Amino acid sequence: MTKGPEAVTALKLEQEMPLSEAMQAYFSKCDEKLGMVPNVLKAYAFNTTKLEVFAAFYNDLMLADSGLSKLERELIAVAVSAVNKCFYCLTAHGAAVRQLSGNPELGEQMVMNYRTADLEPRQRAMLDFAVLMTEDSARIGEEDRQSLRDAGFSDRDIWDIAAVASFFNMTNRMASATDMRPNPEYHGLAR
Amino acid sequence: MTKGPEAVTALKLEQEMPLSEAMQAYFSKCDEKLGMVPNVLKAYAFNTTKLEVFAAFYNDLMLADSGLSKLERELIAVAVSAVNKCFYCLTAHGAAVRQLSGNPELGEQMVMNYRTADLEPRQRAMLDFAVLMTEDSARIGEEDRQSLRDAGFSDRDIWDIAAVASFFNMTNRMASATDMRPNPEYHGLAR
Amino acid sequence: MTKGPEAVTALKLEQEMPLSEAMQAYFSKCDEKLGMVPNVLKAYAFNTTKLEVFAAFYNDLMLADSGLSKLERELIAVAVSAVNKCFYCLTAHGAAVRQLSGNPELGEQMVMNYRTADLEPRQRAMLDFAVLMTEDSARIGEEDRQSLRDAGFSDRDIWDIAAVASFFNMTNRMASATDMRPNPEYHGLAR
Amino acid sequence: MTKGPEAVTALKLEQEMPLSEAMQAYFSKCDEKLGMVPNVLKAYAFNTTKLEVFAAFYNDLMLADSGLSKLERELIAVAVSAVNKCFYCLTAHGAAVRQLSGNPELGEQMVMNYRTADLEPRQRAMLDFAVLMTEDSARIGEEDRQSLRDAGFSDRDIWDIAAVASFFNMTNRMASATDMRPNPEYHGLAR
Amino acid sequence: MTKGPEAVTALKLEQEMPLSEAMQAYFSKCDEKLGMVPNVLKAYAFNTTKLEVFAAFYNDLMLADSGLSKLERELIAVAVSAVNKCFYCLTAHGAAVRQLSGNPELGEQMVMNYRTADLEPRQRAMLDFAVLMTEDSARIGEEDRQSLRDAGFSDRDIWDIAAVASFFNMTNRMASATDMRPNPEYHGLAR
């Protein structure tokens, strides 16, 4: 409510100075490729170690080799964030879905109600599992994992689906708990 | 249901061989200090990178300097895991609460209903926030953060509370989605 | 899933031919002013009477004199539709919020989590009441109405807030039950 | 709590004077046929236009030709109102079920738990859909509409089921938000 | 669905023959005073011991000396049964509220939404506590008990409120699990 123009969360935490060289380089690369440093990274920058382990975890999860495409990982990110109503993640990853898919409506559907999207059965099964993990993980049983296998996913793919859905259940809560704000640039991207 | 004696999850994933030297050393240290390698680490060991970033993230979160004691971080871990009914995390971190507190009943209360524990107002406020984050993070507002400040927490402490609560919302779901099983040694520890 | 290019809902209902003159004129006016006939009107056009009473009800609600501005009525529409995850209404009325406010981010916040918007206390109270009506109307008591009066609303304003929130609880369900699809033009409007 | 003997809601709104001739005639007809003017109509009478559009919408919905009998529409009204715990609608439409069915127990079952009623599969499917729309409309999919078709309903019938269920989700909330009180005559009707 | 005219539940259980003399006398007394043997007693009559301990428990709870009047205990019974949507208990105890209060509308309000009844603050506090116990007992804390003391209840009264609310959470579930049917005589009583 009273955040200044530079604040990215509601917590008053000073950026650690200087950041490690690796993180300075990472910020520069973001600026160059995206035209901005995502606010989530600025939020973690009060502590170089926390920033480094977060960035390493995130980059492995979303960018490393996987049976899931980058778009599929972003679809999970947004469908999960919609359950948790996370303004930051819906904004940032909704933009990613629009960009990677070239389909602005698909991004909107993930934000609003993923069940309205015309998805292949494989992707619908993937999102149903991710949303079940988000809403009621304690009820998951072998039949749920089997339905993913039946939709064509390997056990390694199931791990990756679970890992992405789990991660956004973490980061959604981190963003809401700290009132993290998305970079305004996201709103107009790939509309 | 059909997991063999060595399986730690319901997913068939082979351990990467060999693990990196750092991770081999880490496993040895676990064995030495705990008498076991926690199954969560074995579960991630199908991929050295994933294991390394998970271990780095976890160790910073739970062991690095913080205004929260290690016991307080474990209290959050268990109170969050109880909402999510995560068998793995309740078992492993319930044992940690019993050990670090020297109070077996406190560990049980965290598992069963944290509201029954005779906690200082500071710790009760911390757990109320962590549980609210778990149950309904989208409703969190400045008044909730302020109630933590009023209970004596700094903004950095609030970050750490949020980070621990968020992390177990991730790992609870990872464990339930993969049917991860705790090492049996935990059950009898510090009773 | 198998809707043809012209279908606006999942129900096969033929447009009544000819529509009444009043409704033909209304459709022409929509086309002229909006560049489209909103799909919700096409959906009701299988029966002239139903279309007429729906349009009359809607236009009085959203356009007639009221202590609530048109933007405020649209804010309620979107906040309610977000609870009900209605793709049609979030798309059409999210666009209306962006247009009437000239603030694309505000439209996104209403869709994603209205609690993240920097609203005046009056508007926050209005939306809190509308969302409470949506989530748990049976719990509403005099203290909830009084909190609206305390925020500056008259009893007539309270009627209007209640009427708009109630209406979108109807139309959200109508849209979801019939899989009503928004005109694609809405997605790019006022970004 | 402090409503006078004439108040029908908790909002202080004066009846518009005079009502339009059409609405005066409608009130007279109600008095003649029912022995009372239903309080919901008195509640809307602060504004002739709102009264007229509400009455037109309602009468088309509940009385116009439809593949659903009037009793079936009232069954939906009560089953939906029971989910929303709306005292006004349960009282008024519970009485209508008792009258139209000649079966007082059926009216009670709709109020208390529609699942206890010995209904034909067609009517049970209709109420299951209406209640699903009320509780969780965002999850409705083609399989739910198909189950209505399998129970013998046409697409036009499905529209009408959806329209009645949606309408009472509106009017339940309007009644609860304004503390609308049913005419006392309803309680003893058709017992 | 396929229950014969005499069946009181969906379970095929033969009445134990003969019942103990005490229970035969109890059934005769019921017949004489109420004009019927309540079906719940017939349901337990497959086993004399179970019938005896149930009757003893029930009669002490609802009829023994208490700071709560018999009407107040019936108010709790119905408010709790409304949360659980128990057809049997709402029917039988709704009738009891109508009879003991001489106010048919009050009975209906307890069934439909107890919050609409014009109750003294003492009785409203009592029902709020009973409903909280029903919906979310794990959250009850000292502040909830204190609010009962503030409303004029002694610790013994609080025990009795808790005991009645708890009992109907048992019997509601017993009735729903076995599809127990109320005697039809209840529907028309004290209207």
Add this chain to the structure above:
Amino acid sequence: MTKGPEAVTALKLEQEMPLSEAMQAYFSKCDEKLGMVPNVLKAYAFNTTKLEVFAAFYNDLMLADSGLSKLERELIAVAVSAVNKCFYCLTAHGAAVRQLSGNPELGEQMVMNYRTADLEPRQRAMLDFAVLMTEDSARIGEEDRQSLRDAGFSDRDIWDIAAVASFFNMTNRMASATDMRPNPEYHGLAR
């Protein structure tokens, strides 16, 4: 929070003196066999009649002849108490599961998430029914009872499952409403 060393609940209620001879004998027998008088009995001891009917009801339920073994009844007790997060019942009956099964892990699984236990289908069906009764009894239908019959249970067994699940829904709420504390001896039993 302020309970003295002897208090077993948060309510100040004096033990009735003297207890009936039967109850004195019962307490002595408990002491002799268990090494303690369970606190729930002390809690009821403010009134001999209430203690007697509670003890009679409980002993018939948990100890009388039944198609369910004593362990099965305890499994239900704990699975139900886990839904309701009742510290007293989870502690006392979790210990009973550990003792009767000789399997400490099974006791933990019932407390933490019964779905993680490797149960026979019969016992899993039994617990699924008991948990459904606890969470949403109003939805139970003939198909749920039939699934118990299909798993090998007789109608009498179904009564007993329902009776145990219902009873713990009562006693969980009684314990939470009064802040009843388990005897500390339970925590270390049969680990």
